[in-house]
Amino acid sequence: MPVEGATYREAMSRLGAAVNVITTIDERGRHGLTASAVCSVTDQPATLLVCINRSSRSRVAFRVGGPICVNTLAHAQREISVAFAGRLGMEERFEEGVWTTLATGAPVLEEALVSFDCLVSSIVEVGTHSVIFCHVQEIRLGDAAEALVYFARAYHGLSHQPG
Template sequence: MLAPETSAYRDAMARLGAAVNIVTTGTLENPVGFTASAVCSVTDTPPTLLVCLNRGSRARQAFHEGSALCVNVLASTQQHLSNHFASPNSMQERFATGHWTALATGAPVLEEAVASFDCKISQIVEVGTHSVMFGIVQALRTHATAHGLVYFNRMYHALPHTPAPKP
């Protein structure tokens, strides 16, 4: 069986919906961040997630030099932030939008995010064109009333708010 062409693979992957996130490192004084949809849970013991970052990204070096990353899950009202962090703006310009604080690691945390996963990087594995960063969660913040934002078929889609089921 032949491997699919790159364009066919990308077209098929566009049909895999994903949450839209801003991933950060550094500090509030020297922040670095980018937009990512390639984020997923690895295990809950210890709570670990992974983030994929293109090796050509200008943010890559900061993640390799630092020990922290924070995944900020965007709300349906924050599509502009996704585009802002995916643009060629400087890091200073990127972080001029939104309200930023810090939790356990010191990495920038978006106050208005649906959820924020403040992590210590445990390892980085280079795979093809990307760095796969594994983060062990040190602190969490959630906003239960926010509506989610997903990227599917190369477009943004708002998710309706649904309350968490009661135990």
């Protein structure tokens, strides 16, 4: 028997996840959105996946062969997450934070905990979401800081405990 959507969403709210801003650039400009559905696929070759709701107005900008950057946020960057999750115009979103580029040309958040600069290798449509597979081209490691995580439908900080 299939699981009800509301039950599934409630269960998933109890699965804590890092908060990321996913960005790209095309002939129309920069695009970005907030996402928590990001995970490693393999380290040889370095590949990760990102799940983006197909109804997102940014979704059409992500294409096979195109640039994509996964910017993992620190707890102090909550407002950047909110800006990229909200109804702001695309250029207004990029007024939050300091942006640069790496190998692919996708927007990279300078203060991110880590940025994975990638090229989209394939996109698989599954239900309401696009699963975007990304080959990592370059990584920028930021300062070790408290991570921003999303759990139980709220933002939380996760401290970095060395060793």
